[in-house]
Amino acid sequence: MTASTCTIRHPFNFGAVITIATLSLHEHATVLRQDGPTRYRYFVSAIAAAQRVWGLQNQHSWVDCEDERGISGVPFWPHPDYAKECASDMWEGTTVTEIDTHKFINEWLPKIGAASVQVAVFPTPLMKGCFVPATKLWQDLLREISKADVLQN
Numbered sequence: 001m002t003a004s005t006c007t008i009r010h011p012f013n014f015g016a017v018i019t020i021a022t023l024s025l026h027e028h029a030t031v032l033r034q035d036g037p038t039r040y041r042y043f044v045s046a047i048a049a050a051q052r053v054w055g056l057q058n059q060h061s062w063v064d065c066e067d068e069r070g071i072s073g074v075p076f077w078p079h080p081d082y083a084k085e086c087a088s089d090m091w092e093g094t095t096v097t098e099i100d101t102h103k104f105i106n107e108w109l110p111k112i113g114a115a116s117v118q119v120a121v122f123p124t125p126l127m128k129g130c131f132v133p134a135t136k137l138w139q140d141l142l143r144e145i146s147k148a149d150v151l152q153n
Contacts (some may be wrong), residue, residue: 036130073120
């Protein structure tokens with residue numbers, strides 16, 4: 001795994017530049033070792049700050065998964081490096097794809113919720129993820145973004 005940095009221009013912040021932080025190998029490994037609820041909090045905070053979320057696509061659609069109870073979910077990651085690491089085995093040949101956080105909140109999460117599918121938040125390479133209803137993630141992301149907006153003003 002190699003660390004990566006990318007710089008993007010945020011479409012709603014009139015020229016503001018957002019840099020996706022480089023993950024050190026230590027940070028990468030430390031975060032992956034955390035339990036599901038801790039990775040969930042990291043995910044919410046990270047995608048609110050980066051204003052991007054990442055998923056995996058194959059030639060036909062976005063990938064999906066099931067937990068041990070048979071609950072279906074669509075997986076998303078807080079950084080492209082985590083998604084790349086999971087793009088193997090059953091997801092071999094998939095492409096890491098970036099989604100704007102505002103689009104994710106306003107378009108993706110309502111559609112996922114309407115389909116009665118959950119969000120598989122930040123699965124690890126061992127397929128340990130935290131499955132949550134789209135409405136819970138939607139509420140938590142709006143809360144986190146509003147906290148960030150208050151701090152900036």
